[in-house]
Amino acid sequence: MCDTCGCGDSGELKIHDRQHSHDHDHGHSHDHDHGHTHNHDHSHTHEHGSVLFTQAHNQPASKVINLNIDILSDNNRLAKLNRKVFEDRKILSLNLVSSPGSGKTSILEKTIKALSASRKIYVIEGDQQTLLDADRIEKAGAPAIQINTGSGCHLDARMVESAFKKLDVEPNSILFIENVGNLVCPAMFDLGEYKRVVVISVTEGEDKPLKYPYMFQSSNLCLINKSDLLPYVDFNTDKTIEYARSLNPKMEFIIVSAKTGEGMELWFKWLENQV
Amino acid sequence: MHEFSLALEVINLAQHEAEKNTGRTILEITIEVGDLSGVEADAFESALSLLVKDSILGKAQVNIIRMPGKGNCISCKLEFEMNHRMATCPKCQCFPSEIFGGEEFRVVSLVVE
Numbered sequence: 001m002c003d004t005c006g007c008g009d010s011g012e013l014k015i016h017d018r019q020h021s022h023d024h025d026h027g028h029s030h031d032h033d034h035g036h037t038h039n040h041d042h043s044h045t046h047e048h049g050s051v052l053f054t055q056a057h058n059q060p061a062s063k064v065i066n067l068n069i070d071i072l073s074d075n076n077r078l079a080k081l082n083r084k085v086f087e088d089r090k091i092l093s094l095n096l097v098s099s100p101g102s103g104k105t106s107i108l109e110k111t112i113k114a115l116s117a118s119r120k121i122y123v124i125e126g127d128q129q130t131l132l133d134a135d136r137i138e139k140a141g142a143p144a145i146q147i148n149t150g151s152g153c154h155l156d157a158r159m160v161e162s163a164f165k166k167l168d169v170e171p172n173s174i175l176f177i178e179n180v181g182n183l184v185c186p187a188m189f190d191l192g193e194y195k196r197v198v199v200i201s202v203t204e205g206e207d208k209p210l211k212y213p214y215m216f217q218s219s220n221l222c223l224i225n226k227s228d229l230l231p232y233v234d235f236n237t238d239k240t241i242e243y244a245r246s247l248n249p250k251m252e253f254i255i256v257s258a259k260t261g262e263g264m265e266l267w268f269k270w271l272e273n274q275v
Numbered sequence: 276m277h278e279f280s281l282a283l284e285v286i287n288l289a290q291h292e293a294e295k296n297t298g299r300t301i302l303e304i305t306i307e308v309g310d311l312s313g314v315e316a317d318a319f320e321s322a323l324s325l326l327v328k329d330s331i332l333g334k335a336q337v338n339i340i341r342m343p344g345k346g347n348c349i350s351c352k353l354e355f356e357m358n359h360r361m362a363t364c365p366k367c368q369c370f371p372s373e374i375f376g377g378e379e380f381r382v383v384s385l386v387v388e
Contacts (some may be wrong), residue, residue, distance in 0.1 A: 065385045074288070091348050213374065246370060247371065
């Protein structure tokens with residue numbers, strides 16, 4: 001899967017290895033089975049009515065190749081490999097998606113502070129630019145790798161594979177993959193995660209599930225964050241849950257405030273139940 | 276705008292297939308884009324038309340086939356065309372529906388020379 005989106009080129013992708021030396025492995029080499037070459041240099045004689053044509057062909061005539069290949073198949077193949085690696089090592093992998101500013105990083109900071117004594121936590125951070133989020137995560141006490149996607153709007157399975165190799169994740173740990181803040185594009189890209197967690201905040205409007213149905217259909221848990229602001233905004237939590245459940249009847253919900261800690265125990269319990 | 280990276284993915288896929296066929300020229304590529312696939316067909320087509328220059332698809336005719344969304348109402352079982360994922364059943368106004376068409380996003384075929 002290409003790591004770019006919009007006008008960027010692949011040179012913009014940066015994976016910041018914060019544990020070790022800065023090794024920017026952009027590894028996009030593909031191993032293609034090229035088979036072997038054929039020499040089609042031979043001649044044919046065609047008789048068309050009374051006119052005789054002799055034609056030397058260097059190439060055979062056109063042919064149709066039926067493929068029926070899913071365009072995301074390469075990403076899906078890599079995601080499957082990632083999933084296998086995570087499962088084999090009993091690593092709980094969670095893909096956190098949301099629009100920018102919903103509080104994903106704040107939730108992670110509080111989670112790391114609360115749980116890292118009992119369970120090792122690692123974070124892959126995805127942002128277009130800066131190391132700010134990885135800095136925050138490391139200050140909170142978890143090893144982090146920052147992927148800067150340049151102009152790219154989502155993480156893909158190849159980026160996660162590459163970042164995961166640098167993180168040196170211990171078995172029986174939790175790996176959070178904080179996706180680029182965007183409720184549209186990340187919905188299409190399986191990273192190999194065990195579950196997908198969508199975060200929305202009460203300042204965003206209760207109709208978010210209806211506006212971004214793909215993300216809500218593809219997620220397992222919805223964290224409704226910034227509950228401490230509920231008295232000040234017109235946000236109907238029940239309506240949000242109803243909208244999201246109409247798209248995804250199996251979706252679970254936890255209402256939290258990363259700031260005050262309200263509901264965070266339920267989130268920690270949910271995490272422990274997944275391990 | 277993930278359509279750009281998806282368009283690049285199509286070019287990579289075409290390149291791979293061309294190499295498997297000893298580097299022959301691609302004359303034509305046919306792609307199905309479902310109305311419920313999450314891919315904006317017009318944006319994807321624009322992205323592809325910008326990116327094919329100097330690629331293996333530089334000389335290829337690109338055929339994009341839009342696939343309509345289709346679903347069965349989970350309540351009255353009516354089969355109906357869905358123009359978006361939230362479409363309600365035209366007969367009983369129920370939601371959701373079981374989607375069985377329109378989620379395609381694939382390269383159907385290539386014509387090589």
